[in-house]
Amino acid sequence: MQKTEERWHLAIAGTNEAIWDWDISTNQTFRSELWFTMLGYEPNEISNSDDEWSIRIHPDDYTRVMAAQEAYLLQQVSDYNVEYRLRCKNGSYRWFRSRAKAIWNQQGNPVRLVGSIADINDVSDALKYAFAGNQRGEIQVKFYQASESTLTLIIRDNGIGLPENFDSKKAKMLGITLVQGLVKQLRGKLEINSQQGTEFKIIFTNSRA
Incomplete structure (x- = not known):
């Protein structure tokens, strides 16, 4: 387990994308430090609830983003790759691209969604x-x-x-x-x-x- 954690932290340090890991059963999400930095927060300013992400999605993007996530978790599509805006601490919105892979149990129900998020604001602007x-x-x-x-x-x-x-x-x-x-x-x-x-x-x- 310790070696797995070490590899995990090395993977986080070696990328310019923020890492997140959503435990669907508890609705708790681990977020790497870069995730908070991208939005202008300190890690202790946001709870581990996954809702902290969804409430910051731009209203014009919300329905589309949640529909894409649901379709992937229901295995209706094979890929989760979506672009959307998130509200930063200063109230402004920035464009991000999120990619993820899910883990399903034997019954076919999603139990975890692990992914990354990249700031693409300059390209999207x-x-x-x-x-x-x-x-x-x-x-x-x-x-x-x-x-x-x-x-x-x-x-x-x-x-x-x-x-x-x-x-x-x-x-x-x-x-x-x-x-x-x-x-x-x-x-x-x-x-x-x-x-x-x-x-x-x-x-x-x-x-x-």
Whole structure:
């Protein structure tokens, strides 16, 4: 048992995802320290009741999340992988992705659900801002040689565009950070157009020219 506990703690320490373990019969849930940190809490500020998780789910996500959990525990689907928002201590909501595996007894009843939760807020912010209200949209990538010595990479979506006061140099969203890193790596020039959706145009020199 002690070796099992040691392996468990090593697994927790070696991942950027928080670990949780729900004992369904008692409705008590073990949560790793990172779980509390992600939501801005100290471990002693939240009880071990599993309800501490469910009461923090965003109202718009609650029904969908609980339905996904029930379907998995009833073995109607083979996978539990769901994205949703949780309310943090400061009252704000962040996006998370939760994955889990259940343990069933001989009668086929679920007794434990063990999983992880990852903060995906930066990725979700970029997509959910571009396509607000779950509207459908497209993301296009185009790469071409503009001249003998110049190459152009265009990444474009048909979403709602960026705010009028948007400053790419101060933005911390993952998508913007990746674009800025690519521009730096290619030693290129970045142009942003947000009149119809958002367009990132990276112009850089063809080193083979």
